[in-house]
Amino acid sequence: MIQDLRKDLKRNQKNCSSVKTEMEKGFWTFTDFFENGKNPMFIIDIDTHQYLNVNQQFAKNRVELEKVLAFFETEIIGKDEIQSSQFNQGEKIFLFNPIYQTNRKALIQIIELSNSQPNIDYKNGFQKHPFEDISINKELFNTLPIGLVHTNKEFESVWFNEKFKILFGRGVDKNFNFLDAIYVKNISQFWNKIEKLNEEGGYVNFSFVIHNVKQSDEIFINATAISIGKQHNLGEGFIFILEDRTENMHFSEEITKQNLALNQINHELDKFLYSVSHNIRGPIASLEGLLKVIEISDVQTVNELKHHLRLNLRLLNGFVSDISNVATNIHTHVNLEEVNLRDVLEQMVLFVDNIYDINPKVTFDIADNYKVKTDSDRFGIILKSLLKNSFQYRDSRKDKFEIDIRVTRNEDFHLIELTDNGIGISEKVKPFIFDMFYRGTELSTGNGMGLYNSREVLKKIGGTINIESKEREWTKAKIYLPLKV
Structure with missing residues (x-):
């Protein structure tokens, strides 16, 4: 052979x-x-x-x-x-x-x-432990990425390697009782395995937790226990092999969190696709109906229908613009530059005023040359959306339509406050105003993207937004822009 x-x-x-x-x-x-x-x-x-x-x-x-x-x-x-x-x-x-x-x-x-083996009593020092013998390569066992401990039948440690001490994160002496320092979830099952090991030999697998004192953390261990005796040239007892699975446990938790986040994204995507089709289908159906009416109408009636045509086209254009803003915010880099905040605010008020053809009383409380460093395109999207809300939800029962714009700063951020005297927001809908496609009132002719998009765009440039309101009296949008970006 x-x-x-x-x-x-x-x-x-x-x-x-x-x-x-x-x-x-x-x-x-x-x-x-x-x-x-x-x-x-x-x-x-x-x-x-x-x-x-x-x-x-x-x-x-x-x-x-x-x-x-x-x-x-x-x-x-x-x-x-x-x-x-x-x-x-x-x-x-x-x-x-x-x-x-x-x-x-x-x-x-x-x-x-040898046929005449000496008495083996490592605990009392009669013979050097075989794992300490240079021929077994002490350095080898101490550089293993797993913990090793040899115990007697009472589970008192006889020898252990360096990884074992690192896992326990404390000073460990010989005669240290291994079982006193571990937490086994199902202790009865563990003892059944140990009993089987004593009777049948071989090995058993189990898991436990160590409280690592140095790290102030729980260490999750997969362990293998091997029954040993004189046939192994060792004193009777056990060898425990310890594998640190903490990182895998944390990785598993992270995967679970990511799966939950992915499910949420998929839910939002389903909702997004449904709402997109709904918001486009409505104006298109109206346009088709208006065209059929035009085909059988006289010139005077056609002229009367022009307003409805413009309205539906405006809704479509506004919705496409909002969807485009969402895509732009996701896929384009932030472009920071210094802008004159007063100029930007005045331009946005004029732009929205031209859309609605209304002349509100606008008050500015801001220095003429107030500079901020931000992404001007994204900031313009936010202001335009908030001002549109003020115009759209104005209170027609009040004599005057008023908008107050005030800017202050502290050591951390610029605070831009836009306050109007519109219809306000009811308490029952406040928790949902930042949800995608949410419409909080029957007066809404928009697509429910405004506040959602404003918040997402602000996140991209490091800012936040908060809405305060009193129903039938006023609404205040508070924009926080960081000073340092």
Whole structure:
């Protein structure tokens, strides 16, 4: 069998490469341990018994190992998993110790034992712990990305690596009780697993939480507990392998949040598409109806219908403009420049006044040369939308239509207040005024995009907006623009 080993290795080179890669992925620091270790080691296919790779010590001692390898191959026939086992050869005892198993492949270490083993009592210092032995490579275990702790049957720690101390975030001494420092959610299930481990050997998996004192945070651990004893050249007890899953837990929470946000976006998109079709379909249907009436009407009637044609075309144009503003705000970069705020305000009032052909009494409380640094196009969209609301929802029962515009500043922001004496906003609709396509009154002839778009545009330039109102008396829009952008 040994003579054919090289042929087997060559024939299974491709398989060997994949196995090494897979094993290094989980325990990357075992590479040096495997290649240059003191003890013979090999990787074997559990199903076919083919040797996929061997280290230097195995190659050097292949003749001496031939008999015990034959015993080992017989022992693992039909086994789903390789357990530790010992074989005698003359005066020597060889321990076949499975270090790692995955995907029906196993990494086996062969340790030569003496027939007269000394008493093992690491706790009281009779013998140095094997993991402290330089031949086992102490540095290897301390640089592993997983925590390792060896405990006795009472779960008092006998040895642990550096990662274990980092996970616990506190000073940890030998004889430290491992179970006292962890929180297991289902403790009865945990003890059932430990009882099974004591009776049947092998290993069990479970999860727990550590409160890391240094980080003041909870650390989520996936653990594997392995029952060990003298057959492993160790005192009876357990090896616990601890894998930090905290980042994965947080990542999972973040994915959940992102999924919720995505669902919200999809909901808004569905609502957006429905409302777009509704807002376009209405004016188009009106135009079609007006055209049919025009076809059968005299000149005088046609002239009377012109007003309705203009109104529907204005609604369509306004809606397309609002949709365009939404797209522009999303996809174009913010272009900051210094502007004269008084000039911008006066221009917007004049623009809206021309649309509605109404002459309100407008009062400005702002310095002539008041400068702000902002995106003038986006700021113009906001002012135009707010002023349109003032004009549209003016109170026709009042003698005068008035708009008061006041600008102040503090150390953090500019405050622009637009107050009108219109119909105001009722308390029951105030919570919804910034929702897309929301219309708070039957007097509305718009598309419900104005305040929604104003808020979204303001977010883009670092500002916020607040609306205050008293029904039937007044409405005040308060725009906050940051001084530093």
